[in-house]
Amino acid sequence: MAAPRKVAFVLSFLGLMSALSSEASTDIRKIRELAARDNVTCILVFGDSSVDPGNNDYFTTTVKGNFPPYGKDFFSGRPTGRFSNGRLATDFIAEALGSTKAIPPFLDPKLSRLDLLHGVSFASAASGYDELTANISGVLPVYKQLNYLLHYKVHLRKLVGRSLAEKILHNSIFVMSMGTNDFLLNYYIDPTRSAQYTIEEYQDFLVTCMSSDIKEMYRLGARRMVIVGIPPLGCMPLVRTLAGTTGCYENYNNVSSLFNSKISTRLDELRGTLGIKTVFLDANKMIMDAINNPQKYGMTETSKGCCGTGTIEYGDTCKGLTTCLDPDKYVFWDAVHPTQKMYQNVTLDVDEKIVSDEICAL
Structure with missing residues (x-):
């Protein structure tokens, strides 16, 4: 009985991505039918600004995106704390x-009972696999995000009872997306880790941290996990500017590729030891495809962001600045973060071979 259920999960995810790659409402109905059949209704999200819908709004930190022009293309054009002009990839998956249509932050005091049943995000912008990364910016490290998962479980048990709460957790899709800040805000700036590790040793350290996090999530009820790899760091407008190059800074891109490869290898090991179902999404490959083939996605600007000059501004330095006329033509919203359109493309353009391999493996 276990094997069919494992395949059903991956088929559901394959169906999800297939549905997202078409605008036909019939495809959307199919994936919703698959989700209902396999009880996939809840998404629980952990990570950094790539999946933080605004948790940082609710505690003291300078890392916030709850002001214009962030949120320009969100519903009602309001900033939420998402570091983009609109929705994130996890919002599109949930839809x-x-x-x-939008996964709420767990720390939102207006969180509803329905939100608890459908999914929440515990992510915190500027966080990372390395606890030091979060401490540098005063945001939520993974262990605190997992503490909030415990709070979530308490609320869920009160709402539906212990037995059903555990069933919801087991059927939920846990998404974890982070790692960028470990390099850009930590290793390459703060001297602590670079004095302790070579870049490859630090990658191994981060993969070990990730592995420990997944094991703890498994202990707390996670059975279905999606791990998102890091994007091409060297193609971020900010990195290009600081490196003084018009093209992508290949040294950093090589770091991204190698790190993602290490993540994928460790996930294979965890599937074997824990029996947890995992899917790896290669954000590096997806975004590089958009940068190299922008016309494929209806885009024209791949080297700078939409906010301000598009070369250095992000976070506070983007506050109140003018923006490009059509963000959908841009890969990047600010000098670090993708546009809503790019997040949607990440969701649309998942490599089918990865998913097919997962089906064979499970």
Whole structure:
């Protein structure tokens, strides 16, 4: 009985991505039927600004995106704390599942009972696998995000009872997306880790941290996990500017590729030891495809962001600045973060071979 359920999960995810790659409403209905059949209604999210819908708004930190022009293309054009002009990839996944059009931050005091059932994000912008990364910016490290998962479980048990709460957790899709800040805000700036590790040793350290996090999530009820790799660091407008190059800074891109490869290898090991179902999404490959083939996605600007000059501004330095006329033509919203359109493309353009391999493996 276990094997069919494992395949059903991956088929559901394959169906999700297939549905997202078409605008046909019939495809969306199909994935929602698959999700309902396999009880996939809840998404629980951990990570950094790539998946933080605004948790940083609710505690003291300078890392916030709850002001214009962030949120320019979000519903009602309001900033939420998302570091983009609109929705994030996890929002689009939730919509395709029929859960919600936007995953709320767990720390939002207006969080509803329905939100608890459909999914929340515990992510915190500027966080990372390395606890030091979060401490540098005063944001939520992974262990605190997992502490909030415990709070979530308490609320869920009160709402639906212990047995059903555990069933919801086991059927939920846990998404973890982070790692960028470990390099850009930590290793390459703060002297602590670079004095302790070579870049490859630090990658191994981060993969070990990730592995420990996944094991703890498994202990707390996670059975279905999606791990998102890091993007091409060397193609970020900020990195290009600081490196003084018009093209992508290949040294950093090589770091991204190698790190993602290490993540994928460790996930294979964890599937074997824990029996947890995992899918790896290669954000590096997806974004590089958009940069190298922008016309494929209806884009024209791949080297700078939409906010301000598009070369150095992000976070506070983007506050109140003018923006480009059409963000959908841009890969990057600010000098670090993708546009809503790019996040949607990441969701649309998942490498089918990865998913197919997962089906064979499970």
